[in-house]
Amino acid sequence: MKAYRWKKDRKINAPGAYVGLPIDVYHGDPVEGRFVTASSLKRAARSPAHFWAQCAWNPDREPPDVDTDALRLGKAGHIAAFQPELFDEQFVVSPYEAYRTNEAKAWKEATLAEGKLPIKQAELDTIVRMAAALRADPEARELFKDSLPEMTFVTRDEATGLWMLSRPDSTPSSNARGLVDYKTSANGAWEAYGRAAYDYGYDIQTVLALDNVAEVTGELRPCMWHVVQEKEPPFVVSVHRWEPDQIMFARRKVRDLLDRIASCIETGEWPGYGPAQRLVTPYYVQRQMDQERNDAA
Numbered sequence: 001m002k003a004y005r006w007k008k009d010r011k012i013n014a015p016g017a018y019v020g021l022p023i024d025v026y027h028g029d030p031v032e033g034r035f036v037t038a039s040s041l042k043r044a045a046r047s048p049a050h051f052w053a054q055c056a057w058n059p060d061r062e063p064p065d066v067d068t069d070a071l072r073l074g075k076a077g078h079i080a081a082f083q084p085e086l087f088d089e090q091f092v093v094s095p096y097e098a099y100r101t102n103e104a105k106a107w108k109e110a111t112l113a114e115g116k117l118p119i120k121q122a123e124l125d126t127i128v129r130m131a132a133a134l135r136a137d138p139e140a141r142e143l144f145k146d147s148l149p150e151m152t153f154v155t156r157d158e159a160t161g162l163w164m165l166s167r168p169d170s171t172p173s174s175n176a177r178g179l180v181d182y183k184t185s186a187n188g189a190w191e192a193y194g195r196a197a198y199d200y201g202y203d204i205q206t207v208l209a210l211d212n213v214a215e216v217t218g219e220l221r222p223c224m225w226h227v228v229q230e231k232e233p234p235f236v237v238s239v240h241r242w243e244p245d246q247i248m249f250a251r252r253k254v255r256d257l258l259d260r261i262a263s264c265i266e267t268g269e270w271p272g273y274g275p276a277q278r279l280v281t282p283y284y285v286q287r288q289m290d291q292e293r294n295d296a297a
Contacts, residue, residue: 001171001217003151012163017216018152022115023075026152026167029056035163036261038208042201044257051261052270072117073127077229078169078182080131082144094118126231130184133235140227140237143180147172153212160262166209168224178223178241179209188228188238197226197240203250204257206242211251223247 006012006021013032021030027039034057036044044051053062072091079087092111096104097120111118119127134140147170155164170180183202185193197203206224214220224242229235264270281289 001148003148006152012154015155015216016153018154019148021152021167023117024112024115026165030152030165031154031163033163034161034265035165036258037165037167038201038205041204041208041254041257044261045201045204045253047272048260048264048270049272052264072119072123073130073231074182074184075117076119076123076127077130077134077184078144078149080127081134081140083149084131090116091119092116093124094120096120129233130229130231130235134227134229134237137227137237139239143172143177143225143227143239144170144182145172146174147180153209153216155212155215157258160258162258162261164208164212164258166205166212168209168213171213175217175219175221178221178225179213180225180227181205181209183226183228184231185228186231188230188236190238190240193226193228193238193240202226203242203246204254207247207250207254210247211254 001017003017003019006018006025011032012018012030027037040051040055043054052058055061076087076091079090094108094111096107099105099108108118149170150167151171153166153168156162157164168179169182172178172180181202185196187193187196210221210224223244224247226240226242228238228240230237
């Protein structure tokens with residue numbers, strides 16, 4: 001696979017695979033023209049108003065937070081386990097327990113500007129233990145073997161003209177092995193993580209990555225693997241595979257989101273949830289209501 005080195009002094013203006021793109025630039029304004037990422041499409045799935053609030057071409061945008069606990073823990077755990085030689089290049093242990101003072105805030109801003117993520121000593125201790133558990137899992141080791149980490153894949157949607165960016169955690173050298181994302185979770189059990197995956201919009205992230213990689217390389221990978229690690233001891237690892245029917249369903253969802261964003265661009269209107277409607281009944285309450293009706297019949 002041919003990959004381009006990201007150049008700091010210019011925006012991306014051609015489809016392809018790019019290496020070296022910092023995460024803050026990826027979530028900032030990395031390409032010439034309007035674009036979407038999995039994160040922005042997840043916001044669009046909530047409402048166009050949420051998409052627009054952090055949209056790169058919105059002059060009053062809310063800046064995205066690229067230094068969340070989940071991002072630090074997830075990225076650091078993966079690198080510490082399988083690319084320890086890169087850890088010091090991307091992370092630095094913070095001398096501060098909190099960022100309340102001007103001095104601490106300035107240090108954090110300077111660290112992020114250098115393309116590094118700050119972590120606290122307590123976080124590092126957890127990361128070291130998580131990395132050891134991750135390396136000990138044979139399925140995880142196999143999935144991350146012979147892979148390229150955090151490449152940025154850029155394509156352009158023909159129907160809307162929007163650039164589409166994706167950044168899988170790991171791109172195996174063999175297309176037959178699919179793509180791999182590393183996730184941390186409070187609960188990695190099969191059903192619990194399945195619910196969380198859809199709640200967090202990982203279906204959108206999955207299909208965007210698979211389709212972008214296919215467009216760039218010319219080959220559609222068969223699946224996406226999620227290597228999921230719990231954030232509390234004993235840091236259990238579970239491996240989940242996205243299947244073709246799930247991917248096809250998500251692909252239709254992404255298509256609808258792209259078209260809706262294009263429509264909002266055309267009208268200049270970014271609505272929220274829409275007009276008033278009947279309160280949505282949670283499924284477990286609906287079951288109880290249905291049971292009462294059946295009992296009364």
